[in-house]
Amino acid sequence: MPAEAKVSAKVNKPAKVEAGAAAPASPPLTERQEARRRRILHASAQLASRGGFDAVQMREVAESSQVALGTLYRYFPSKIHLLVATMQDQLEHMHGTLRKKPPQGETAAERVAETLMRAFRALQREPHLADAMVRALTFADRSVSPEVDQVSRQTTAIILDAMGQENPTPEQLSAVRVIEHTWHSALITWLSGRASIAQVKIDIETVCRLIDLTAPATP
Amino acid sequence: MPAEAKVSAKVNKPAKVEAGAAAPASPPLTERQEARRRRILHASAQLASRGGFDAVQMREVAESSQVALGTLYRYFPSKIHLLVATMQDQLEHMHGTLRKKPPQGETAAERVAETLMRAFRALQREPHLADAMVRALTFADRSVSPEVDQVSRQTTAIILDAMGQENPTPEQLSAVRVIEHTWHSALITWLSGRASIAQVKIDIETVCRLIDLTAPATP
């Protein structure tokens, strides 16, 4: 029936969507579609690296990625969706990179802080890109919840990795949640020039103490 | 010389602004100007209470407050500025209200958590307004830093009040910063439907433990 399979839950504005079922199986993309998607994300990251959030203009993204504006919107139903997807993409990279050299710290708190600081330094190398992604993430409304949630899960995974905890207790999970809150908010204050890099470091180290506070006896 | 005094640092786009000096003395507003400003903030809060961030449309705010669009922009150079100012306004109310019934908790951590939960319940009564204010706050870029900073200071004051600490240690100030981070970020996740009220409560209580962790012996 269809030519190229449906890109994704293209059921955005149109009435209700069989509201019960989620989107368990994302329809497989054609090779050309996969390529388009990749071009779009690449253009997005590129533009973001230049001028941050404002520099990612949908018309420019479309042009840079050689795709019609309508097509761009079919793949990513809004600028926020696009930037959050860009963040997912970058986060995967990051997680891969971080995995290679696990942190050296003695305690879980040290390792988590070290990992986050490493991520922070990576962001510092592309502050505009960081700006675009983080702003999009916190500005996202309910319509982007699934995607934002995915980013959150990925972040959680990175932190748990750093902790080296197989079976975190509920208390530890709470601590991780709080760490993520602090991480995002601290990034915001840094990006908007209201906190220095040193200040962010302190905040991260401070919040990471919560981990030891909730840690069971080290096995 | 001027008719009604300059509203404020009207030095937004135009070249540099004697970049050294801050804005120590905001020029005193005429009575009529003060009234206009108040009408605008009222209209902003009213519209926000209805439909949240998106419902605060500059043209509507201008109309509701009986002010020309250009004038609105003279008072508040962007929608974000307007909403952050609206938040400042609401925060003052809140601080006043909170002062009246100080929290009952035994420990500083309990008192802070109690205070924040009280604030949270207030926000729950006007979730749309909360949405508009918090989204504006986290979306604000460098051009709004002074105003956002002011909000941050006010929040800090509320928390320190709840702690009942006259001379907080640097460590405690760090803890307060982290609490604020968590507070903002937790609100965001709640507003975008990714966390329940219960979850926010847990996060707040979790992060508040940091206070006891850094508390000196109780005098």
Added chain:
DNA sequence: CGCTAATCTAGAACAAGTTTCAGACTTGAT
């Protein structure tokens, strides 16, 4: 190969934030 449904494209159109401008109005000083 030829069909058919879905996708892609180019471009116009719309919406809301922001800017601009000419003219009417206020205010404080002379």
Added chain:
DNA sequence: ATCAAGTCTGAAACTTGTTCTAGATTAGCG
């Protein structure tokens, strides 16, 4: 009372995100 400088108004214009449309393309199927 008059004047100059700064404000306010009303309306149009501009920008960028988003939607819509008609027609050209593409993918899977018989």
